[in-house]
Amino acid sequence: MEVHRAGVRGQVPRHLPAGGFGAPCGAGIRGQPDRRHSVPGSGRFLADPASAERLERAAIALRAGGFATEILDDAAAARARINELVPEGASVLTGASETLRLSGIDEDINTGGRYDAIRPRVLAIDRATGADEIRRLVAGPDFVVNSVAAVTETGSLVLASGSGSQLPANAGGAANAVWIVGAQKVVPDLSTALRRVDEYALPLENARAQAAYGMPSAVNRLLILNAETRPGCGTVLLLREAIGY
Secondary structure (H helix, E strand, C coil): CEEECCCCCCCCCCCCCCCCCCCCCCCCCCCCCCCCCCCCCCCHHHCCCCCHHHHHHHHHHHHHCCCEEEEECCHHHHHHHHHHHCCCCCEEEECCCHHHHHHCHHHHHHHCCCCEEHHHHHHCCCCCCCHHHHHHHHHCCCEEEECCCEEECCCCEEEEECCCCCHHHHHHHCCEEEEEECHHHEECCHHHHHHHHHHHHHHHHHHHHHHHHCCCCCCCEEEEECCCCCCCCEEEEEECCCCCC
8 A cells, every 4th residue: 555645845866765764875974874863852762672572573463464574683684684585686676775775785786796786777777768767677676675664563564755766666566575674663553653754764864865965855655565465575574673764
């Protein structure tokens, strides 16, 4: 199900994230920044890692909804698991995600040479003349690898986007999907997930977009995944550590 919401008027960056409000490919601060973030005025629970009990509760609910779900220690474990889940030569679209950037997964997929990486191909296309080609490329890869803005303990995934261009692959256009989720993104329910998007993730992404592009970010599209109807096609890697936002 895709939910459309009004956002900030005006132009937004061409590659806003489909999940996690992460940096576009090639953007962001160099080096390894602190993986934890704080937003004045927001509840601590929006930033703090979920307990082992809450992670397990979310995993049980996700599995009940048809998502293959694993709980891993950290981003390094997720990076290694992606190598096992995604076969060499597969076409792979990565979401513009801080989780992927900080973990090294974005670099592995888009510059490692192991996969048919979609994002570098898209960036090489003239957007004035190749919009239809871009649309087809991002809509139906073999795999989409991404993060999310929130995952609920009732088994829903919530992805947010400014342009919506990456959402079709996450909604089922890709043959397979893998979402890597930091422990701080686990929330009790859908209403809290939407609050997390607005009060926690968007301000952080907005600050990053202002610094990178000189323009604000916006939540113009939301995608809520309540179940996976194709068994084995959607995998959630829940991490015991916080990463991204």
